[in-house]
Structure formats: C-alpha cells, structure tokens
Amino acid sequence: MTQASESSAIAAGAKVVLDIANVSKKFGGVTAVDGVSVRVPTGRILSVIGPNGAGKTSLLNMISGFYKPDTGYIHLNGRDITSKKPNQIAAMGIARTFQNIALFSGLTVLDNLMLGRHVRMKAGVFASALYWGWAQKEEIAHRERCEEIIEFLKLQDLRKQQTAALAYGLRKRVELGRALALEPEVLLLDEPMGGMNQEEKEEMARYILDVNQERGITVVLIEHDMGVVMDISDEVVVLDRGRRIGGGTPEEVQRDPQVIQAYLGVAKGGDAA
Amino acid sequence: MFHRESGYFKTTYRADQALYPLPIARWTVAVFAVLALVLPQLLTVLSGAQSAEYYISIVNFILIAIVGALGLNILVGYTGQISIGHAAFMSVGAYTAANLAVRAGMPFWVTLPAAGLMAAAVGAVVGVPSLRIKGLYLAIATLAAQLIIEWTINHVPWISGGSQASIEIPRPELFGFVLKEHRELYYLFLVVAVLSIVATLNLVRSRIGRAFVAIRDQDIAAEIIGIDIFKYKTLSFAISSFYAGVTGVLYTYLYGVANYENFQITTSIDYLAMIIIGGQGSVLGSIFGATFVTLLPIVIRVFMENVGVFLFTEQELPAVIPAVRLGVFGLLIIVFLVLEPEGLNRLWRNIRSYFRVWPFSY
Numbered sequence: 001m002t003q004a005s006e007s008s009a010i011a012a013g014a015k016v017v018l019d020i021a022n023v024s025k026k027f028g029g030v031t032a033v034d035g036v037s038v039r040v041p042t043g044r045i046l047s048v049i050g051p052n053g054a055g056k057t058s059l060l061n062m063i064s065g066f067y068k069p070d071t072g073y074i075h076l077n078g079r080d081i082t083s084k085k086p087n088q089i090a091a092m093g094i095a096r097t098f099q100n101i102a103l104f105s106g107l108t109v110l111d112n113l114m115l116g117r118h119v120r121m122k123a124g125v126f127a128s129a130l131y132w133g134w135a136q137k138e139e140i141a142h143r144e145r146c147e148e149i150i151e152f153l154k155l156q157d158l159r160k161q162q163t164a165a166l167a168y169g170l171r172k173r174v175e176l177g178r179a180l181a182l183e184p185e186v187l188l189l190d191e192p193m194g195g196m197n198q199e200e201k202e203e204m205a206r207y208i209l210d211v212n213q214e215r216g217i218t219v220v221l222i223e224h225d226m227g228v229v230m231d232i233s234d235e236v237v238v239l240d241r242g243r244r245i246g247g248g249t250p251e252e253v254q255r256d257p258q259v260i261q262a263y264l265g266v267a268k269g270g271d272a273a
Numbered sequence: 274m275f276h277r278e279s280g281y282f283k284t285t286y287r288a289d290q291a292l293y294p295l296p297i298a299r300w301t302v303a304v305f306a307v308l309a310l311v312l313p314q315l316l317t318v319l320s321g322a323q324s325a326e327y328y329i330s331i332v333n334f335i336l337i338a339i340v341g342a343l344g345l346n347i348l349v350g351y352t353g354q355i356s357i358g359h360a361a362f363m364s365v366g367a368y369t370a371a372n373l374a375v376r377a378g379m380p381f382w383v384t385l386p387a388a389g390l391m392a393a394a395v396g397a398v399v400g401v402p403s404l405r406i407k408g409l410y411l412a413i414a415t416l417a418a419q420l421i422i423e424w425t426i427n428h429v430p431w432i433s434g435g436s437q438a439s440i441e442i443p444r445p446e447l448f449g450f451v452l453k454e455h456r457e458l459y460y461l462f463l464v465v466a467v468l469s470i471v472a473t474l475n476l477v478r479s480r481i482g483r484a485f486v487a488i489r490d491q492d493i494a495a496e497i498i499g500i501d502i503f504k505y506k507t508l509s510f511a512i513s514s515f516y517a518g519v520t521g522v523l524y525t526y527l528y529g530v531a532n533y534e535n536f537q538i539t540t541s542i543d544y545l546a547m548i549i550i551g552g553q554g555s556v557l558g559s560i561f562g563a564t565f566v567t568l569l570p571i572v573i574r575v576f577m578e579n580v581g582v583f584l585f586t587e588q589e590l591p592a593v594i595p596a597v598r599l600g601v602f603g604l605l606i607i608v609f610l611v612l613e614p615e616g617l618n619r620l621w622r623n624i625r626s627y628f629r630v631w632p633f634s635y
Contacts (some may be wrong), residue, residue, distance in 0.1 A: 064497055090499035102494035104487050106554065115483050119499035123480045127513065131475035136287070139479060143286045182498060 014041035017218050018063065018094075018186055023072035024242075025058055032058040034242035035071070040186065045212050045219040046227045049253075050239035051262070056222045057099060059239070063220070064096050065089040089118040095184035098220075099173045099191045105164035111157055111175050112163055113146040116181025149177045153207065169200040176207060186218045187211065194227055196217050200227060205232055208214070230254065238262070292474055307629045311465060313536060330455040331571065336462040336524040338563035340469045343556065344516020349545070350553035351477055352509040353489030354403050358419035359517050359544045364536035365422060366392040366518025368432050371440035371531035381445035381526065387521045389515040395422070403444020403506045419538055425635070426533045439532040442525050450524075471558050474611055476512070484496040485509055486554070546602060550609050552618030561617040569605075573598050600630040 018040035025033040033055040040046050047055045061067045063074055065086035073082045081089050095116070104112050121142055127135035150159055153173050158166065163174055172192060179187055192208065193201045205228050212219050223229050229236060230250040238253060240244040240262040246253055253259050281296075283289045293299045308315070312332065316325035345359050366388035373387055399418040403411055426433050434440040445452045445461060452458045476482045484505050489557040496502055525531045537556035543566055551562020578593050585593050613619055 028403040066493075066496075085501075086496040087501045088501045090497055095495055096496075098494065102491045102497075104490040105495065106490050107483070107486055111483055111486075114480075115487050115495075115500075116498050118484060118487075121480045125476070125508065128479040129472040129476050131479055135479065136290075139290065140286045143290070147286075178498065214296060235464055 016040065016046065017042040017077060018220070019073075019075040019078075020059070020063065020075070021072050023059070023062055023069040023074065025055075025067050026061060026070055029096060033062065033239075034070075036239065036244045037072075038237050038244070038247075040218060040220055040236065041219050041235065043212070043218055044236045045208065045232055046237065047221045047223060047233040048072055048237050048239060049223070049226070049229055053241070054239040055242040056239055057190055058242075060096065060190055060220070060222060063089075063188060064094060075103060087119075090182060091183035094181075094188065095179035095186075096184040096188035097172075097179050097190060097192060099194060101168075101171045101175050103163040103171055103178070105177055106162065108160050109166075109177075110143075110150070110159045112174055112178050112249070113149055113181045114142060116178040117142045117145060145183075146181055149180050152180075152210070153177045159248060169196055169204075172196070172200075172204065173207070176204075176211075180211065180215075180217075184217060186220060187231040188220045190222050191224065192221070193223055201220055201228060210233060279472060290478070292478075307608040309467075313459055317456075328457050328460050331567065333455055333459055333462050333527060334357075335564050335567045336459075336526065337520055338544075338547065338567050339466045339560050340516055340523065342512045342522035342551065342559040342563040343473045344520065345544045346548045346551075346553065346555070346559045347473065347476070347485065347516070348509050348513035348557070350548055350555065351482060351489060352485040352506065354400075354506060355408065356399075356415040356510075356513070356540065357412055357545065358399060358417075359413035359513070360423070360536040360538065360540035361419040361422035362392040362514040362517035363521030363524065363540070364426055364531075364533050365395050365514075366521030367452040367525040367531040367536065368426055368521075368533075369518070369613070370525055371434070371442045372432070372598030374442050375434075375440055380447075380523075382447075385465070385522050389518040392518025392521070393515040395510040396517070397507050397511040399514075400507045400510025403477050403510065408634065409526065416440050416538070419541060421535065430594045433533065433535055437532075439530050441530050444529070445526050456525060461526070469559070470517070470556060473559075477556065481505075481508070489554075492620060504519055535624050545586060546606055549606055549618075550616055552616030553614075555618040557621065558616050561621065565617065569601065570598050573601060 010096070011263060015203070016039045018038075020036065020040070022033065022035050022040040023033060023038050024035050036059060038046070038048070038059075042058070047187045048059065050056055056171070058067065062069050064114070065084055068083060073080060075081065076089075076092055076094065081092060081094075107115070121138055121150050123138055131139075147159075150156055153176065155170075155174065155177065158170065158174075163171060166174065176189070176192065177187075189208065196204065208219060209232055210223070211217050221229070221233065233250055236247060236250050236253040237244060238256075238259045245262055246256045246259040248256070281294070283294060288294060293302055307535050313325065313329055316328050319325075320328065323411055341359065341363065345356065348356055369388040369391040370381075370384035373384045374381075378558045379387070399415060402414045404413060427438050445458070452461055477485070484495070487498070487500055488502060488505055488509075497602055521531075521536060524535055528535065547562035547566045548559060549562070550565055551560070552558025574594055575596060577590060581593065581597075609616055
C-alpha cells in the first residue's frame, strides 16, 4: 500500500499543486473521510474512485472549503487553504462542478459564464450602476473571454438561452464552462459524466482532456465510469469507507488486489485483472 | 414597444450589450422622454389646470412608488431575500432628511442622498441576520426591524421632533425656485425615478447584479465561483434600503411633512404587492407594479362611487370602499401568485412576442 500511494508521477519528480495531507472529517458518529493524503501533480488528471459513500465528494468539499477538515491540512501551491472560505479558495484558483448540476437557472448561458469571471472582475456598486467608461470596458473584455469558452465548448447557439431550459448534457457542459471562466489552476469535477449516454461521455472526456492539455489546468476527477477513468487519468486514487486503499497509475490500480476486492468485487478463481 | 428585430446584426459586444440595441427602441424611449417632459402642460391643455393638478399628483405617487419598488425588487426579486420592513427604511430616510432640512437647512440635493445613505446603513445592519436565516425566518426578522424602527422613531423625540412624531419639511428649492405645486414637484420626482431606473438597469446587467441573482438561484454554487455571500447579501440590503430611504424623502417632500404613520407595515405590504403583481426580478415589472398598485385604489373608489350607490347607501360607502380595496388587493396577489408568478411583466412579454411575428403565426 505504501508503494502504491507513491504514484509514478510523483516519483518522477512532478511538481505538486495540491497537497492534501492526512485529512479526516467526521459527521456525528460517521467518519466520512479518515486520514486521507493525496498529492495532486501539476498539470495532470487525477481521478478519485471508490464505491458509494467512500468519501469522494466529502474530500472534494474539503478542498473547496465547504467542510473544514477535523485533522490534517490542504495546501495549494504551498499556501494553506485548510480554513479558507469557499469564495476565497475560488479566488485562489480552484474551480469545481457539482454532481447535481448547480447552475444559475434564471440566467442565460452567457451570464452563467460571466459569473464564473466574478472574481476576476472589479466593478463595484457605483461603477456597475453607471455602466460607463472602464466598467463597460471591463464588461466587454470579460465578455470576450467568455466567448472563447463558448466557442471551445460549442455553446454558440445557446449563449442567450436560460440554462433552466437546456438539456441535461448541455447543462453539464455549461457548468464546466462556468468553472473554466474562473481561469482556475485546479479544476475539481464531481461526476461530470453521471447520467450521460456513451456519446455524451466521449464528448465530455474530450473536453476534459483538452482542458488539461491545451489550457494546462490540473484536473481532479470523481467518476464512476471506469472505462473513462482508466482512459484519461494520469493517476488514480482509490477510497473505500473514508480511507485511501490504493493509488497509482491506472494500470497499477487495475492490478492492485486490494482495490479489486473493495471496488470491483471479490476476484473469483484468481483471474481478476 | 412593438417592433421587429430582423435585419439588425450586431457586430460588437458593446452593441450586443446595449440596453436598447435597436434604433426603433431608442426612438420609442425618446418619444417617452419627450412625453414625460411635457406631461404637465399636456394635461393642462387636455383637462384644465385644476384636474391637471390632480392627475399630476397621481403620477407623482406613481413615480415615487417606482423608486421604492425598484429597491425592494433588487432585494426580493433579484437577490431572493425577503423583507417586510421596506417601509421602515423609508421612514429612516424621511426623518433623516427632515432633520437635516430643518436643523441644518440642507437643500434637497443634500438631504436626498444623505437620507439614502442613512437608510442604507440601517438596512445593512438589518441584513446581517440574512446570512444565517432564510425565508420565513428572515421575514420575521425584517418584520421585527420594521416594528423596532417604528417604535424608536415614535419614542425618541430627538429623531421625531416631539409628541406628534412629525416634522414639517420646507419645500424643496432649486436656484431660488421653490417647488410647491404637484406640477413642479413632478420634475424632481421624474428625475429621481429615471435615475433610479437607469441605475437599476445597469446594476442588474453587470457584475453586482449577476452576483445577486447567483445568490438567489444557487447560493452554494455562488460561493464556489467566488462570491462572498455575506458581503453581497448585506450589500443588497443596503442598496435596497438606499432606494427606500430616497423614497421616504420623496414622500416627505410631497406631503410636506415626515410622519411615521405613512411608513407602517401596510406600506411595506403594498410594496411587496407591487413587485409580486408587477414581476419579481424585473425593472419593467417594478414600474408596472408601482403604477398598478397606485392606481388600483383610485379605480376602486371611482368604481364604487358610480356603481356602489346601487348596492349601498351614501352613508355606508366611505366604510365599504377601504374594505373592497383590501379585498381586491388580497385577491389580486393570490391570483398573480397562482396564475402568473412572473407578474405583469410576463404578460407584457407574452403580448410583445405575439406581436413580434404578427400577422404571421411564426
């Protein structure tokens, strides 16, 4: 297990952008996350897998600041973010999407993306109310950045549509766009392909790879579709009942007997892999 | 108004973000502006000086209500918070202005923003609990604010100016010209109302307004994209109360006196009715609602005076009219909540989209 947790990427000396060390979270008598350590290498795709209730989303919630860990710390580029508030963590460069889409349903696609740029904009009450001079220029400059993302995610024909009226797969894509608009260093994706059909999954996987490779954004991914996880991840971390039970490259994880037992089911007749 | 959009192609983001992107829409606005400027003269020509003064007084009430309704809509319609204490912030503004005018001889262009700022400060404090409580509980908290502010003004002579709790305010004056009549005050109210409308339109289409709507639609997601919920909820209360404070000052200049009785809980409810009937989260809806709720009692009174005489004796009528007014009011709120929660603004949009393609079906 100790060998497995030292991933090949880290071993190869990659820089660590997100350092999660020994974090735990209890809810009443239930330990959702129990002493988990994950080091997320810069510019890679790291997936967190595990059965339902393994603590994956709780871990994400601690990174983005919704839960404060009971033990341990989380560092972003060496800066402690353990006790920061979600909005501060967002401003420091961590964006995320939600398992159950959390878009602003009364707003258009464009406005949702513009909200993603909130922390990058400056206009205050008076500048906004005047909407003149630099406030207007700022609005236009940021609009241009959002249009880039709209183009990237092929949302051109939907930019002025209210998100409440969009199909499920499109809403997932808009949510990804909103997270990208923040220009994050780290992108946390909580089941971006949940409830999608094969075609939509492939499309989303393509976008995630593009985000990672072309924009150089580090991705932390929670996903149940093992095929996708093993295909696009550089590194996989396996959780079970709040504990980290394994990790490494997709190949290593697929061979790890402990992982197979916990996640993929007990191997029958020893022909697991 | 009614116009078609075909044939116009926007080539810059600036053009796309304009409030009135189409030339014909800008012309419509220009026509309205001219009409508004000559309205008193127009009414005088049409109906004689005396009735004109009466009609203008109604318009004045509408203009003032627009300012207050816009403020409440920013808080309730756009930010999704609830307040039944809107009238209390008006009274804060009213007494601030009255005291400044009487004690320090301040002109209206000082008392107006000063009263707004004072109300904003009080509003921000009242908004603090909104971080922890939502919905009904917040409603009760703002109700408490309404009653506490009312009580305080009523019981602190230093604020309220003595036993009657009312302060006479000198007429507003600009360059030695005193605004006495409704037709003169009209221009003051018009300017303030137009400024409020433009400021609100700009606010809700830019960074601050988007943050408000984000909090309304999905407060968790709002936090995750970097919006400081507490700051923006407080800010929304402050901005909303600023409008309310200004509204209070305008009422005070209209009546010539600051009196807390004009800003009791029934007034708060009137304003909530305006934004429910007009349309929550809509500037145009605020204007519709303010107009509708201001005109409704007048229409009911005229109706009852002409039709009610067949049902009631002349002695009964004065007692019946307020009851009918309350009944119709309550009924309308329920009807709108059930049938058209997006209010008059939605009806207007439906009519517009019908005529957009008329006379073709699509």
